[in-house]
Amino acid sequence: MKNKLKVKFIVLDGPDGCGKSTQTKLLAQWLQGQGVEVESFRDPGTTAIGEKIRQILLNPEHIAMSTGTEVMLYMAARAQLWAEKIAPALKENKSVVLDRWLSSTCAYQGYAGGFGMDKVIRIAKDCLERPWPDLTVILDVDLETAANRLSSQPDRIEAKPQQYHRKVREGFLKLAEQQAGFAVINAAGQIDTVHKKVAAVVEKYLTAVP
Ligand code: TMP
Numbered sequence: 001m002k003n004k005l006k007v008k009f010i011v012l013d014g015p016d017g018c019g020k021s022t023q024t025k026l027l028a029q030w031l032q033g034q035g036v037e038v039e040s041f042r043d044p045g046t047t048a049i050g051e052k053i054r055q056i057l058l059n060p061e062h063i064a065m066s067t068g069t070e071v072m073l074y075m076a077a078r079a080q081l082w083a084e085k086i087a088p089a090l091k092e093n094k095s096v097v098l099d100r101w102l103s104s105t106c107a108y109q110g111y112a113g114g115f116g117m118d119k120v121i122r123i124a125k126d127c128l129e130r131p132w133p134d135l136t137v138i139l140d141v142d143l144e145t146a147a148n149r150l151s152s153q154p155d156r157i158e159a160k161p162q163q164y165h166r167k168v169r170e171g172f173l174k175l176a177e178q179q180a181g182f183a184v185i186n187a188a189g190q191i192d193t194v195h196k197k198v199a200a201v202v203e204k205y206l207t208a209v210p
Pocket of ligand 1: 016058100101102103104105106108157158
């Protein structure tokens with residue numbers, strides 16, 4: 001498969017509780033099993049600076065944080081992740097699998113937070129070297145399934161009201177309709193069933209004839 005590799009930069013994204021952290025790990029392992037060199041990161045975070053920004057963003061005490069501030073901080077963590085981790089990995093011809101990326105800022109801050117998806121994308125184009133990956137897989141789940149998968153100690157974003165999370169889901173689905181390079185998967189099933197669906201979508205993209 002390595003010779004046929006077309007996709008190098010893959011993002012798994014979706015509402016809180018969609019299972020993307022587990023699926024990111026499984027996808028990276030599956031790619032490795034196919035002989036693909038792969039690195040896997042989480043956004044926001046991974047870098048020392050990004051993890052500090054993550055703490056500021058998710059601290060439940062920071063209720064005063066405006067949506068605009070959230071957008072800038074998520075972008076800042078992302079710019080650092082790109083510079084320190086993603087760009088070097090891609091340069092070494094490795095594939096990158098990311099747990100969240102710009103699609104999250106579009107759905108959460110842009111759509112659910114009312115900042116505007118177009119405005120988020122404009123800012124991303126100005127401050128990120130590479131706003132969009134080759135493929136974004138959205139793991140779609142209904143609110144009830146998602147809520148059952150969350151921990152009992154929600155972070156500042158998870159603690160937002162149900163109406164917000166309903167809009168987050170809508171935002172992801174709208175974005176996937178509007179943007180090229182998106183695939184939506186029903187992620188309400190068992191871990192292995194969802195993994196097989198993710199692997200099938202990725203394989204289709206990896207081996208697609210140009
Ligand atoms: P995580 O728990 O999936 O790593 O994500 C942390 C939280 O941050 C999660 O509730 C989703 C939220 N988030 C945004 O609101 N905007 C973003 O751009 C990103 C990447 C995450």
